[in-house]
Amino acid sequence: MRTPLLAGNWKMNGSADLVEAFGRAFAEAELPKGLEVVIFPPFPYLEAAQRVFAGTPLRLGAQTLNPLHSGAHTGEVSGRMLCEFGVRYALVGHSERRQLYREGDEQVFDRLLAALSVGLTPVLCVGETLEERDAGRTMEVVLRQVGFAMSRLEPEQRRLIVIAYEPVWAIGTGRTATPEQAQEVMAAIRAYQAEYDRELAAELRLLYGGSMNAGNAAELLAQPDIDGGLVGGASLKVDDFLAICQSAG
Template sequence: MARRKIVAGNWKMNQTPSQAVKLVEMLKPLVASDEVDVVFCVPAIDIISVVEACKGSNIKVGAENMYFEESGAYTGEISPAMLTDAGVEYVVLGHSERREYFAETDLTVNKKMHKAFEHGITPIMCCGETLEQREQGVTMDFIRQQVKVGFLGITAEQAQKAVIAYEPIWAIGTGKTATTEQAEEVCAGIRQCIREMYDDATAEAIRIQYGGSVNGGNAAELFAQADIDGGLVGGASLKEEFGKIVNYR
């Protein structure tokens, strides 16, 4: 069975609640699709407004981060129960910016993965190498570690529902895009890693996105690859161009 494509927009730290509603209204007709799962991953303060604005459409709403405790003295954090109560169905975990600026580690990502599944939230777990790591020839070693630790203790049944986003750090917001061959090679390597950790069925079910300067011009070629099941889209998700990415055929 062919895996259903999933295209998620990662808004990052952009859009006030009122701006977010206007953006959703503009994008709603452009991202309508029966063939692709569409997710808007939005800043926490925008979630309730965006969930409301997306009602009646094909758009699902995701958060950009989440803490791994149920509640408590964790000033500034957001719990999984808060997200589900607000209508969130997806959460981005371990984005390279979270790892770089906010001390996210493979182990904290793993704790968040467990908590997301406990609450029925689909994690979009990010992995990716720096330019230095690529030049040193350790890309797959590094990414396999991120995947193996991130999925530690996650069952095959859970893993089959997860999404992995491969984002080469050197291609995020730089205008540089991994070549189609580079993107497919790593996504195939991630699928092989899941196969080794679990089994063929899990490897065939899990969806692997490519992220890193995905745009309306390169989406079709990237998404045509055997192991690329969609994209995690940054800057272009805030523009009309996102509609072209969703409807890439």
């Protein structure tokens, strides 16, 4: 049985006060049994979050990482550094990294390998733009991004990956893929994996990202191939994110 996972990506938002507020709320919260919850704060808040989240169900993730372990790379952060702050997960290939920072499939894969090499669980983000969806290229784009990474991994490495489908046209726009649209893509990703590893396909955790909120989370999470969510804006509001987590029961 796949463990449900809800992840809050704060992007370049948040504050020390928000870290404290999440720690207090989740220390007392009753969450669905077996649910895994991860917060991806900006790097400056990792030390505070490691301290504040201790004793709560919250785990820590990093929004990106450099493919190298060390060196003359001003402004960058390595996976080894992240591990010192209790980080367990790392986003790779988020649409904003792909679009704003021109990270292509090769660069995304390098970061994925870097995460695996230090024991972090990569959350591989994939998704199509509005233009690609309107052109009927959703499956082509998504499965290319998935296949580029998964086909280059060893079988035991593939089992450590989480995949987040984030339709780019639904991120931060208030537009959300319908549960049926999201399920269709998730089912295609799982079927694609099943072509060469049925056991992996059954175990692979798939998250939906794209304006998930307290109002639509339950319906999205009820879909058979959606195992959780990568939440953006709603993860900056303690009550909203807690409500999303509680809807996963």
